Amino acid sequence: MDMAAKFQDQQVFHMTGRRSGEGLVPLDTVPMRPAQFAGYRDLTRLRHDFPLVLVDSGTTDGFAASLTILVNHVLETLAPRGIEGERLRKHVLRLERELRARLAEGAGGTLSELWAEAASKLASDADESVAKVLALAGESLRIDGALVDCDERLPSRFMIHAWRHVQSQKAALFHGHLDRLQRKLSDILRAAHAHSEAGQRPAALRAAVGGFHADEFDFAAMSKLVSRNVPKDQLPAARRARIEKALSALVSQRFHAPRVPGGEGSKVHDFLFDNVAAAVAAYRERLPQVVELVKAIAIAELEARNGYDEHDHDPFFEAYDENSLTADDLALFPDSLVCIPAGRNDAPENAGLMDTLSSGLPVKVVVEVTDLLEESSIGTGHYAFGVRSARLATAAMGLGGMFVLQAASSSLYRMRNRIEHGMGCSLPALFSVFAGAPAAAGELSRYLTAAAAMESRAFPAFVYDAAGGDNWATRFSLEHNRDPETDWPVESLEYADEQMQRVRGQSAFTYADFAMCDRRNAAHFAVVPRDRWTSAMIPAVDWLALPERDAAERIPYLVAVDDEDALHRVLVDARMMQASKRCLLLWHRIQEHAGIHDSHAVRLLAREKAEWEAQKSRELDALRSEVANAPTTVADAPAPAASAVAAAVAASTPPPEEKPPSDDPWIETARCPSCNECQLINPEMFVYNENKQAYIKDANAGTFRQLVEAAETCQVAIIHPGKPRNPDEPGLEELMKRAEAFN
């Protein structure tokens, strides 16, 4: 087959997704994975964040720990440096690998349980000293808790554990405060009783003295002596009733679990829900109890310092209702956690999610996103919550007034401090977690698909905290993404070519690479055998950077590896490339929130530059006129100073811009900050002058569409597309409308 025929097959596939001839192999017939994943075939042999220990409550070590870090700590503590420690290191690392393998096979349990099981298995294949070494290492683990892998249950388990951890800290503070108030109120009642008629009776006196010396006193005589002129009750009736009522409300509260399980007040409310409607209903139903408890606490505080003034406080507390509650009052109570099960995002009971979050209810919601790919192209996809689920977090961020965190499940551990903060903050919070799509992921693990979603910018990690400050720089963070300032993260790639020679290169990980991991997208890809590679093929990442006209001449491909780790080129169809462009556009918007390539900053820079140039031009004009008016000694010879100035003027002044005829496109060249965007669209039409500022070299070198797109792309809006030159160009009506804003 000649080159032209090969190219035509590939071009047809790229444009239409249809394979013709035998030169293109369907992706679903050959197991392929992105070349960057070649080194991650067996995650059980790779020391990484997972598995995690969800740390039992009662420790101060945070709520989650990585097994790798725990094992490192054990080895640092127990294994001597050098050769003597080598044996211990080897056995403990084997045990760590065994734990990973067990979890990957579906085992479950606590770290101590699974450690003991794995240790006994490894010891049974070795001598007794191995058992001792592993048992010793197990004893030196600092913490315990459920050992979990990055599987389908991870997002809900991790988030519920984080929430419980935060709530237990909140409960400890709450109980500390309540205990203090209860003690003080009880002391007031006890003291009043001791000074009352009832407190002076013989039995009460005996109980008060109590213990060893009780038989040495005559309590009847003592009672007669001390009870003269004693009031029936030292506390006024209203005060006693108020204190007793407040005390009873504190003791019987049902919001925080008692310190001792099964103790008084153990019938506490449940704050964990699986849908938004149930959480809202429970909040409303419990609101009167919240009001009563807050009232009781306020009264108790006043009584404890003897500051209750019936004249002022009675009417205040009579009118006290749910509208009187402040954010500080509500912060005393547990926040509801709604963990929406994967697959229930579009259930009617969750339809009010955005309204609930924006209403300021103290609720934390975890939404699991399991499918990003079906939503990638315009006009398709499923709209739970009124927006595409992959855009849910950005939409919530736009509402403001809440905490929003978006993350893939693979990065939950690294973002644990942010998660803990979000669970504990006083704002409503949304946690949108991509948990991978197992049915679609082929042979890749959940961990890898989740990590791929994040790396490819399909589901970037970010945190927005409305209470984090008064500007975007303090409220918004992209810090957990790799290379957040670039379009795509780039990795070194090393492989053997067909002559078995080592080749080193670089490869970007794009949205299309992520999409390739999903078998349902096989139709958008085609594997090209090496003998059919053509010079028109170009890496997808380079294709994305080409101007439209040049891109039309080339075919984008990805690099992938098969089961034998042989390198292949995989063509990508136009629809998938369009989805990649769209992903990039959304990533750029998110970058702007983090101040990366901020268009406002670029515009400001351009304005400053233009002002600086205008100033410079005025100074030169002044210099020119000074020279022109200077007396000359030799009439016909130009003064040296004048020559220097003329040279300086010539060197520093941009070529004069000809006033364009009204319908011609033109650029305000002097204001161009050289961002290069227009040249990416058409480098023949847009070129730089000697000052590296853009002008239109040849308006006929491209289409009116390119002029309009360049005008729309130009960060400082200095490109004026004029009127179309070719009346037959498709879509002119729409293009002229778009051009109006720039002419």
Ligand code: SF4
């Ligand atoms: S897009 Fe605008 S700012 Fe950027 S190089 Fe072109 S004219 Fe200059």
